[in-house]
Amino acid sequence: MWLYLSAVLYRFFVLFVVLWSMPISWADTVASAPLRFLPVLDAGRVKPYDTFSKEVLQLIYGKTTYEGKPAYQIVTTWWLQPDLWKDKAIFEIKPFELKNTLGLPPQDRYFTLEQLIAHPRLPDLFQQLQEMREKKMKLDPFFQSVQRLEQQLFVYRELVSGNLVNVLPVSDSQWKNLNQLNDEERSDFLKITDLFIQSLTSPNSLEIRDQLERAIQQFRSRGIQVDDQKIKAEVHYGDFHPFRWAAIFYVLASLVMGLIWILKKNRLEYGIWIFALVGLILHIYGFGLRVYLSGRAPVTNMYETVVWVALGAVVFGMILEGIYRWRFILGTGTVVGAFCLILSDLAPAVLDPSIQPLEPVLRSNFWLIVHVTTIVISYAAFFLSFALGNLGLFWYLRDEKGYQERINAITLACYRSIQIGVSFLAPGIILGGVWADYSWGRFWDWDPKETWSLIALLGYLAILHARLVGWLKSFGLLASSVFAFNLIIMAWYGVNFVLGAGLHTYGFGAGGIEYVSAFVFLHLGYVIYALLVYRSRSRVSS
Numbered sequence: 001m002w003l004y005l006s007a008v009l010y011r012f013f014v015l016f017v018v019l020w021s022m023p024i025s026w027a028d029t030v031a032s033a034p035l036r037f038l039p040v041l042d043a044g045r046v047k048p049y050d051t052f053s054k055e056v057l058q059l060i061y062g063k064t065t066y067e068g069k070p071a072y073q074i075v076t077t078w079w080l081q082p083d084l085w086k087d088k089a090i091f092e093i094k095p096f097e098l099k100n101t102l103g104l105p106p107q108d109r110y111f112t113l114e115q116l117i118a119h120p121r122l123p124d125l126f127q128q129l130q131e132m133r134e135k136k137m138k139l140d141p142f143f144q145s146v147q148r149l150e151q152q153l154f155v156y157r158e159l160v161s162g163n164l165v166n167v168l169p170v171s172d173s174q175w176k177n178l179n180q181l182n183d184e185e186r187s188d189f190l191k192i193t194d195l196f197i198q199s200l201t202s203p204n205s206l207e208i209r210d211q212l213e214r215a216i217q218q219f220r221s222r223g224i225q226v227d228d229q230k231i232k233a234e235v236h237y238g239d240f241h242p243f244r245w246a247a248i249f250y251v252l253a254s255l256v257m258g259l260i261w262i263l264k265k266n267r268l269e270y271g272i273w274i275f276a277l278v279g280l281i282l283h284i285y286g287f288g289l290r291v292y293l294s295g296r297a298p299v300t301n302m303y304e305t306v307v308w309v310a311l312g313a314v315v316f317g318m319i320l321e322g323i324y325r326w327r328f329i330l331g332t333g334t335v336v337g338a339f340c341l342i343l344s345d346l347a348p349a350v351l352d353p354s355i356q357p358l359e360p361v362l363r364s365n366f367w368l369i370v371h372v373t374t375i376v377i378s379y380a381a382f383f384l385s386f387a388l389g390n391l392g393l394f395w396y397l398r399d400e401k402g403y404q405e406r407i408n409a410i411t412l413a414c415y416r417s418i419q420i421g422v423s424f425l426a427p428g429i430i431l432g433g434v435w436a437d438y439s440w441g442r443f444w445d446w447d448p449k450e451t452w453s454l455i456a457l458l459g460y461l462a463i464l465h466a467r468l469v470g471w472l473k474s475f476g477l478l479a480s481s482v483f484a485f486n487l488i489i490m491a492w493y494g495v496n497f498v499l500g501a502g503l504h505t506y507g508f509g510a511g512g513i514e515y516v517s518a519f520v521f522l523h524l525g526y527v528i529y530a531l532l533v534y535r536s537r538s539r540v541s542s
Contacts, residue, residue, distance in 0.1 A: 031199035031206070034213040035192070036072050036235055039226040041166040041175040044357040048231045051238060055354050056159060060152045061110070062092035062349065073200070075159070079178070080193055082160045087112055091152055095145040101125070116153065126150055138499075144511070169223040176223075188219040234293050234355075242286030243307055247341035249279030250314065250334040257331025269327050276314060276334050283311050283337070294355050297368040302496065303344055303351040305376045310340035312380025313387075316420055320413055328406075329413050332387045340383075350497075350511035367435045374428035375453065381421030382460065382488050388414040389481035390523070393530040396475060400537065411474040414481050415467060418460055425457050448499050452491035459487045475534050479527050486520055 036050035053075035054064040066074045078085055089110035093099055099106050102119045116122065125146050132143060139147060158164040162178035168185060169175050181189060195212040202208055220226075253275035260268050287307070290298045298304045317333020344351050392410040395403040432450070433443040444450060463480045466472040472480060493516055 031203050031208040032073060032196055032212065033209060034216050035076065035196060037228075037231055038167065038192075038216055039169070039220075039231050041169070042164070045355065046169075046226055046230075047355075048235050050235050051354075054238065056155060058348055059148075060092070060156055061090050066090070076193075076196060078156070079159050079162060079165060080196075086114065089115075091116055091149075091156075093145070093149065095141065097142050098145045098149065113153075113156070116149070141513075168219070169226060171224065185219070185222050188215070188222065191215040192219060230293060233289060237286070237289045237293065241345075242282045242289065243341050244345055246279040246282040246286065246310075247338045247345070249275045249282065250310075250338035250341070253279065253334040254331055254338060257328060257334075260327055260331075266327070272327065272330050272334070276318065276330055279334065279337065280311075280314055280318075283307075283314070283341075287311065290355065296358060297373055299368060299372045299376050300358060301352060301356065302493075303353050305379070305492070306340050306344045306351055308373070308376050309380040309383055310337040310344075312377045313337050313340070313384045316381050316384050316417065320416055324409070324413065326409050326413065328391065328410065329388070332391055333384055336380075336383050336387050347512060367431075367438075371428060371431040371435050374424050374431060378421045378424035378428060379488055379492055381417050381424065382456075382485055385414045385417035385421065385481040386485035386488075388417060389478040390526070392474070392478035393482065393526065396478070397530055397533055400534075407474055407478075411477055414478060415464075418464060418481060422457065422460050422464065425453070425460070429453050429457060448495045449491070452487070452495050456484075456487035456491045459484050475530075479531060482523055482527050486524075489516065489520060
């Protein structure tokens with residue numbers, strides 16, 4: 001039976017790798033490939049045209065490819081030949097309420113431009129949205145979807161008109177868009193577009209590729225120089241998907257942990273370390289690229305914090321595993337790491353992976369490093385304790401007496417993880433107060449973010465003290481670690497995506513509340529069920 005289960009796990013992993021680890025990479029031999037490296041200025045940042053087009057297509061269509069074609073080809077044809085797209089359903093709308101309001105078929109997901117702009121109520125919705133923004137009112141899910149539709153239509157119109165594509169740098173902060181090019185510049189750019197059209201009919205022509213590369217260099221010579229190394233690095237980052245590959249190796253390390261328990265082959269322990277280390281190297285490499293491209297600490301939006309938590313969970317798992325050598329600690333850390341990285345990859349609409357310029361309040365690398373990274377790394381330790389708590393409750397449900405030694409080990413690991421988390425969260429909150437005094441002129445003001453961070457800290461301190469005085473035994477500590485993580489979810493996600501209030505406006509976002517709620521209630525139900533089983537067994541044994 002165990003051999004059969006091992007074979008099933010192995011096949012599952014192979015299927016996982018084949019289906020999920022295939023990053024969309026377009027070979028350099030593709031004739032239109034040089035266009036990907038054309039620098040553009042967008043949203044206050046210089047980026048390759050490849051990144052720009054992916055972000056535009058993700059916003060409007062909800063994906064970074066269209067019918068198997070790369071984003072840069074699709075977006076180029078939008079502004080080059082807009083008439084071809086009039087009858088194409090490319091605008092993604094998911095919320096049923098918005099589709100119902102606009103009289104759109106509820107079963108459809110994509111709609112044409114004509115379908116959207118033809119509805120007479122659309123201007124009224126945009127006007128209501130603007131009034132709510134002026135009054136600084138919190139947008140409900142309906143008006144969040146209206147705001148996204150407004151952004152989609154605005155970006156598409158600006159793109160088609162040529163105003164959004166800033167292609168020629170006049171100075172570091174001033175670029176010419178397609179409509180501002182003079183006759184000579186426009187003539188050079190027309191050579192690029194002509195060669196691009198030819199590349200669509202001869203996609204593998206190396207001759208067209210070389211001509212297109214020379215035409216782009218000729219056009220770029222009319223403006224100031226841009227850092228080509230960063231442009232190439234960002235294209236590589238988008239092609240390679242280092243965080244995706246890191247997640248794959250974390251999954252493999254987690255499966256090895258499962259095989260150790262199933263087959264009782266302790267020598268497989270080295271497999272956990274090997275795959276976890278490879279995943280960690282890829283993880284750090286991905287962060288290194290983001291730091292190089294952005295020039296700042298990679299913890300300024302929800303996406304980056306999720307990826308940072310994944311890194312911290314694996315590192316803390318390695319540290320505790322190196323101390324106790326129980327095998328399951330590192331395996332649990334890789335489970336958390338894989339979960340966070342897969343989540344960040346599958347939810348780009350909620351966790352925006354794009355690299356954006358810093359909000360003014362965050363423009364201090366020193367405080368980003370000493371405050372934000374300290375707070376977020378504490379979330380990693382608490383997430384690890386949460387995962388260990390779930391694991392410990394699982395063995396309680398299996399057989400408390402039969403797995404008592406394993407439960408005791410998990411309980412100690414969970415306790416150490418909470419201690420690590422508190423050791424980072426407490427100074428992080430204090431440092432945040434110092435930064436707040438520096439930025440806003442006050443140390444503490446009961447801002448929602450500050451308040452929930454303090455609530456989370458007090459909650460975990462209560463667990464540690466209850467354990468210290470003997471109020472919480474093994475089961476109580478494990479259940480509390482699972483339950484208390486809801487405080488972190490509220491401080492981490494809830495304040496920014498549910499409350500949407502306070503001075504920490506740079507972190508606000510929308511979406512995913514139904515999935516987060518399901519995650520919370522699922523684990524609350526799990527704790528309650530484990531508690532009922534535990535109490536019933538205690539009554540029977542007594």
